[in-house]
Amino acid sequence: MAEAARTTRIPLVERVLEANDEVAAANRAQLERRGIFSVDLIGAPGSGKTALLEATLRALRGRRQPAVLVGDLATRRDGDRLARWCDQVVQISTGQGCHLEANQVRDALAEIDLDAVDLLFIENVGNLICPVGFDLGQSAKVGLFSTAEGEDKAAKHPYLVEAADLILLNKVDLLPYLAFDRSFFEADVRLLNPRVPILGVSATTGEGLEAWLAWLERAARSGLPASTD
Amino acid sequence: MRGVHEFSIAEALVAQVQRHAPPSGRVREVEICVGALRGLEPDALRMSWEAVTHGTSIDGAILHVDLRPWTITCSSCGRTWTSPVPFVACACGDPAPRPTAGDELDLVSLTVETEED
Numbered sequence: 066m067a068e069a070a071r072t073t074r075i076p077l078v079e080r081v082l083e084a085n086d087e088v089a090a091a092n093r094a095q096l097e098r099r100g101i102f103s104v105d106l107i108g109a110p111g112s113g114k115t116a117l118l119e120a121t122l123r124a125l126r127g128r129r130q131p132a133v134l135v136g137d138l139a140t141r142r143d144g145d146r147l148a149r150w151c152d153q154v155v156q157i158s159t160g161q162g163c164h165l166e167a168n169q170v171r172d173a174l175a176e177i178d179l180d181a182v183d184l185l186f187i188e189n190v191g192n193l194i195c196p197v198g199f200d201l202g203q204s205a206k207v208g209l210f211s212t213a214e215g216e217d218k219a220a221k222h223p224y225l226v227e228a229a230d231l232i233l234l235n236k237v238d239l240l241p242y243l244a245f246d247r248s249f250f251e252a253d254v255r256l257l258n259p260r261v262p263i264l265g266v267s268a269t270t271g272e273g274l275e276a277w278l279a280w281l282e283r284a285a286r287s288g289l290p291a292s293t294d
Numbered sequence: 295m296r297g298v299h300e301f302s303i304a305e306a307l308v309a310q311v312q313r314h315a316p317p318s319g320r321v322r323e324v325e326i327c328v329g330a331l332r333g334l335e336p337d338a339l340r341m342s343w344e345a346v347t348h349g350t351s352i353d354g355a356i357l358h359v360d361l362r363p364w365t366i367t368c369s370s371c372g373r374t375w376t377s378p379v380p381f382v383a384c385a386c387g388d389p390a391p392r393p394t395a396g397d398e399l400d401l402v403s404l405t406v407e408t409e410e411d
């Protein structure tokens with residue numbers, strides 16, 4: 066009795082990252098229920114994510130009750146820097162993982178006293194590619210570029226630019242020393258995401274910080290039509 | 295291998311395929327559809343796929359990647375076309391027509407082989 070093989074094509078339509086998306090949706094519901102506005106800060110290694118958050122936390126002292134989750138491959142250095150300005154900092158060691166996933170954020174949120182928080186910053190792992198595709202449950206995605214990386218970086222990372230609710234260009238204090246044409250950078254951003262606000266900042270000199278803080282306050286108040294897709 | 299951006303996607307996909315595979319069958323082919331916005335490389339996806347499936351119950355299954363291109367829309371001449379890359383000039387002379395793309399990342403089908411008498 067010979068056995069015949071039968072092949073069957075099973076059609077499915079299911080998101081590959083559905084498991085992550087479900088956890089992200091639960092994170093989002095938990096944060097929204099508590100009225101906590103959250104920012105997923107995505108940028109290249111060394112673009113100044115931690116430096117910007119240090120300056121931001123310092124400026125928000127007495128005005129807001131922030132918490133920070135910080136993803137890092139191998140060290141606790143960023144968490145230690147941020148803990149100088151904020152009581153509630155949770156370091157997420159991603160080991161070899163090049164981005165944060167929603168379950169890591171869920172676990173980190175469990176370590177925070179959320180009753181004492183009204184604003185959450187998530188510093189993603191330094192990477193312009195992978196973090197964009199993994200929803201964490203954040204209210205807004207902020208794409209951080211820096212002048213030192215070169216004016217073509219928005220064009221080379223269209224997913225981040227398209228998905229961002231705000232584009233920050235950090236290290237504007239270095240513009241006099243660099244052949245960085247800000248109009249090229251902004252034109253590329255505009256082409257990919259015509260409506261996204263673009264703000265120039267310097268985490269070291271504080272230039273542009275007020276506009277960034279004002280965006281935060283406005284977005285937190287209005288709840289922002291966030292990157293929930 | 296971990297440094298490849300496609301690796302974590304392949305890992306998620308393997309878990310998903312194993313959830314859907316009927317217990318009595320062998321998964322021969324897996325078809326996914328990826329929007330250009332994701333920036334994923336089909337070759338790197340297939341390499342990661344082979345590494346992640348190696349030694350598992352779906353070892354040997356072939357991954358088909360349907361990469362959806364960018365849509366380019368030129369507001370100067372009204373032309374619309376598809377392109378593998380986002381930044382292209384239009385034949386009419388407009389240096390910067392608008393690129394748009396989807397960010398879908400979907401499992402589309404499994405092809406399963408079952409033995410029968």
Ligand SMILES: Nc1nc2c(ncn2[C@@H]2O[C@H](COP(=O)(O)OP(=O)(O)OP(=O)(O)O)[C@@H](O)[C@H]2O)c(=O)[nH]1
Pocket residue numbers: 108109110111112113114115116117143190191192235236237238239266267268269270
């Ligand atoms: N001149 C100048 N330097 C800056 C600015 N912001 C950050 N830096 C410097 O850039 C370097 C990297 O800053 P970090 O804040 O560690 O960058 P990061 O994005 O958090 O880096 P990773 O977490 O490792 O991905 C540090 O030496 C900072 O002092 C800025 O606005 N201007």
Ligand SMILES: [Mg+2]
Pocket residue numbers: 114115116143188
């Ligand atoms: Mg950092």
Ligand SMILES: [Zn+2]
Pocket residue numbers: 163164192194195297298299300
């Ligand atoms: Zn990656």
Ligand SMILES: [Zn+2]
Pocket residue numbers: 368369370371372373384385386387388391
């Ligand atoms: Zn044209």
